[in-house]
Amino acid sequence: MIKSIVIVGGGTAGWITANHLAVALGGAGKSSVQITLLESPDIPTVGVGEGTVPAMRNTLAHFGIRETDFLRECDATFKQSIKFVDWVHNPGASVNNFYHHVFDYPAIYPLNTVPYWLLEPNNLKFADAVSLQGKVCDAGLAPKMITHPEFQGVTEYAYHLDAGKFSQLLANNAVNKLGVKHVKANLTDVDIDESGDIQFVKTDRAGDLKGDLFVDCSGFNALLIDKKYKVKFIDQSQHLFVDTALAMQVPYQNPDDPIASHTIATAKQSGWIWDIGLSSRRGVGYVYSSQYTDDTSAEETLRNYVGGAASELQCRKISMKIGYREKFWVNNCVSIGLSQGFVEPLEATGLLLFDAAAKMLAELLPGHKQDMAKTSRLFNQRSTYTWKRVIDFIKMHYYLSQRDDSEFWIDNRKASSAPQSLLEALDLWHNRPPSEYDFFSRFEAFNLDNYLYVLYGMEFQTNMSGIAGRYTQAEKSQEFYRRFSQQFDELKTQLEPNRKLLGRIKKYGLQTC
Amino acid sequence: MQENIVQLDKVEHSDIKLKNSLDLKRAGSGNMSPVIVHEIPQLSTQFPLIFIKNSNTGEFNWVALFGLESKQNLFVENEKWTGKEIPAIMTHVPLGMTTLPEDNDKLLVVIDTLSHLVSKDEGEALFNENGDETEFLKKRIQAMLTYQHHAKVTKELIQLIVELDLLESKEFSFEIGGDKKNLGGMYLISEEKLNKLPDEKILLLQKKGVLGAIYHHFSSLHNFKSLLNRLSERQGAA
Numbered sequence: 001m002i003k004s005i006v007i008v009g010g011g012t013a014g015w016i017t018a019n020h021l022a023v024a025l026g027g028a029g030k031s032s033v034q035i036t037l038l039e040s041p042d043i044p045t046v047g048v049g050e051g052t053v054p055a056m057r058n059t060l061a062h063f064g065i066r067e068t069d070f071l072r073e074c075d076a077t078f079k080q081s082i083k084f085v086d087w088v089h090n091p092g093a094s095v096n097n098f099y100h101h102v103f104d105y106p107a108i109y110p111l112n113t114v115p116y117w118l119l120e121p122n123n124l125k126f127a128d129a130v131s132l133q134g135k136v137c138d139a140g141l142a143p144k145m146i147t148h149p150e151f152q153g154v155t156e157y158a159y160h161l162d163a164g165k166f167s168q169l170l171a172n173n174a175v176n177k178l179g180v181k182h183v184k185a186n187l188t189d190v191d192i193d194e195s196g197d198i199q200f201v202k203t204d205r206a207g208d209l210k211g212d213l214f215v216d217c218s219g220f221n222a223l224l225i226d227k228k229y230k231v232k233f234i235d236q237s238q239h240l241f242v243d244t245a246l247a248m249q250v251p252y253q254n255p256d257d258p259i260a261s262h263t264i265a266t267a268k269q270s271g272w273i274w275d276i277g278l279s280s281r282r283g284v285g286y287v288y289s290s291q292y293t294d295d296t297s298a299e300e301t302l303r304n305y306v307g308g309a310a311s312e313l314q315c316r317k318i319s320m321k322i323g324y325r326e327k328f329w330v331n332n333c334v335s336i337g338l339s340q341g342f343v344e345p346l347e348a349t350g351l352l353l354f355d356a357a358a359k360m361l362a363e364l365l366p367g368h369k370q371d372m373a374k375t376s377r378l379f380n381q382r383s384t385y386t387w388k389r390v391i392d393f394i395k396m397h398y399y400l401s402q403r404d405d406s407e408f409w410i411d412n413r414k415a416s417s418a419p420q421s422l423l424e425a426l427d428l429w430h431n432r433p434p435s436e437y438d439f440f441s442r443f444e445a446f447n448l449d450n451y452l453y454v455l456y457g458m459e460f461q462t463n464m465s466g467i468a469g470r471y472t473q474a475e476k477s478q479e480f481y482r483r484f485s486q487q488f489d490e491l492k493t494q495l496e497p498n499r500k501l502l503g504r505i506k507k508y509g510l511q512t513c
Numbered sequence: 514m515q516e517n518i519v520q521l522d523k524v525e526h527s528d529i530k531l532k533n534s535l536d537l538k539r540a541g542s543g544n545m546s547p548v549i550v551h552e553i554p555q556l557s558t559q560f561p562l563i564f565i566k567n568s569n570t571g572e573f574n575w576v577a578l579f580g581l582e583s584k585q586n587l588f589v590e591n592e593k594w595t596g597k598e599i600p601a602i603m604t605h606v607p608l609g610m611t612t613l614p615e616d617n618d619k620l621l622v623v624i625d626t627l628s629h630l631v632s633k634d635e636g637e638a639l640f641n642e643n644g645d646e647t648e649f650l651k652k653r654i655q656a657m658l659t660y661q662h663h664a665k666v667t668k669e670l671i672q673l674i675v676e677l678d679l680l681e682s683k684e685f686s687f688e689i690g691g692d693k694k695n696l697g698g699m700y701l702i703s704e705e706k707l708n709k710l711p712d713e714k715i716l717l718l719q720k721k722g723v724l725g726a727i728y729h730h731f732s733s734l735h736n737f738k739s740l741l742n743r744l745s746e747r748q749g750a751a
Contacts, residue, residue, distance in 0.1 A: 146571035
């Protein structure tokens with residue numbers, strides 16, 4: 001019987017895993033399984049990963065965390081899109097050099113308007129043809145009103161959050177509500193028996209921690225999966241070139257400066273800059289390739305982006321290894337979080353992948369130790385699939401660019417730099433738009449909607465000549481475009497700016513119904 | 514309708530008189546009015562007493578409903594109140610009591626000087642020649658102070674109802690003159706959720722004096738039928 005689980009690492013991945021396991025295993029006081037989380041008081045967390053996707057709303061509700069508490073305690077704000085600036089053309093090539101990857105599902109029911117837009121774009125950006133959310137974002141409006149219950153809104157939304165404060169909230173929830181034991185000590189050694197299973201981990205001040213299952217959430221250190229089991233790391237730098245980040249925390253100039261309702265990702269000569277508005281400050285950072293630029297020029301790029309406010313601010317450098325492990329679950333040890341692998345945070349993949357992996361583990365965890373090998377095979381297979389698809393999707397953002405203003409972009413657009421699976425998918429979509437049948441797994445990290453927004457936001461060309469005759473309802477599709485525009489005009493009068501709503505929620509809270 | 518709501522001031526308003534009547538242009542222009550728990554038994558005989566969300570704060574208010582569309586008041590005819598009952602707060606107008614945004618404990622008396630009840634020659638004086646409050650004004654202020662106290666109690670009771678997760682969103686669908694219509698944005702107490710409460714929570718509701726009000730809320734819902742009758746009479750007359 002599996003009776004005790006030890007999680008090594010107290011960052012976001014560790015605490016997300018603790019919450020998922022504790023909920024799935026029955027919660028405080030009633031469960032037959034004891035969960036212990038070992039956190040080193042001496043190793044700081046990486047604390048990047050401030051963007052989420054809408055699945056986070058389900059996760060919070062699943063953990064029993066109130067949206068009001070979450071927004072108040074994590075300086076969180078609403079996120080409805082990622083706005084990609086200067087990704088398609090060289091900077092300055094046009095004033096409209098941006099596109100939105102919004103969270104609202106594109107309007108493809110009852111009529112799929114995508115082929116009609118491809119046949120006749122009508123000067124509409126793709127996102128504006130199939131949703132109204134790009135306009136909501138550009139107007140700086142929140143996705144909901146004060147009268148909406150928790151976790152519900154007019155449009156789909158996720159959050160920007162302070163990762164350190166989020167860890168704290170998750171820790172309080174796991175310990176105080178779900179009965180997780182929190183041990184603060186440093187891991188000093190790992191004891192493995194002849195079968196290769198971990199028996200216990202040794203600590204410097206809390207004795208030995210025995211367990212039937214160990215979860216490695218120790219971040220880049222990968223204390224168990226790498227240091228102990230030496231599982232191979234599959235490098236992906238031939239596809240994804242960025243390997244360094246410079247991060248900066250930028251205060252607002254005035255307390256009532258607007259808070260963007262979306263992440264802004266601005267492409268630069270050797271990478272891109274993230275710009276995320278929390279309620280207390282902005283998180284800004286340049287992710288770049290050290291092969292194509294040096295730290296000094298990178299810092300200059302970042303400081304130029306931030307402007308005058310940057311002159312007194314420090315930035316923090318983080319080196320990254322892009323790729324993932326050959327296996328994620330070995331014997332009785334599962335890795336979740338940065339110990340699994342890492343990919344640049346372009347589509348908020350950090351928390352997304354931690355959450356998905358922890359959820360899968362909680363759901364698949366067998367009752368008996370002898371079933372662990374079968375389960376680990378399934379877990380490894382699914383996780384590898386997810387990582388490959390994530391790499392494809394991220395690479396697509398570079399590969400489809402038309403930029404040629406630096407070697408970084410020129411090399412990124414070479415077919416030799418793209419994974420075969422991406423080239424094959426794009427090859428299909430050269431002659432027909434993507435279909436739901438291209439995304440057959442229920443657990444894809446990125447689905448039809450994500451691909452549509454990025455492909456056509458990036459001006460990907462689908463040759464419709466062979467199938468154009470099938471689309472006979474052009475008038476109806478025009479009607480849909482008009483409807484979005486009307487709906488937005490109405491919504492504009494009801495929704496208020498992001499900061500204003502967040503202020504109201506701080507003061508009055510949201511209702512649960 | 515023009516308004517000029519200002520703080521009541523013994524110098525500026527020394528010569529103002531107030532007719533002791535209702536100003537329904539102001540108090541009766543909407544299709545609802547907030548209620549306090551103390552008046553729920555009487556009001557439940559005439560109006561549906563439902564919960565709605567305040568559009569500024571998202572918080573729940575307990576209100577009496579006068580109409581089935583916004584701005585529709587089926588109890589006002591020719592500027593007269595035709596109901597047997599009326600929520601107390603409507604009788605305060607054109608006076609009112611409010612708190613300062615920066616100090617929620619400090620209460621201010623305000624007056625809408627553009628109300629037709631305000632004049633220089635008709636009605637009861639508010640201040641005497643020495644600038645002191647008249648007995649009439651004292652009584653009106655006392656009534657509003659009592660109301661504020663009751664409103665605070667009501668707010669706490671609503672909070673308890675919310676915490677016990679008893680509310681659920683409901684729509685009222687009706688047909689009038691062949692048209693199908695919908696009244697949304699309304700919350701009612703769920704009998705099912707109430708019945709599932711553990712004994713100690715029921716006891717808590719009873720001790721706080723809210724259990725009775727909840728049953729009056731249930732019985733008040735029969736008044737949707739009388740609202741519909743009033744509406745069809747009005748449309749028949751038109």
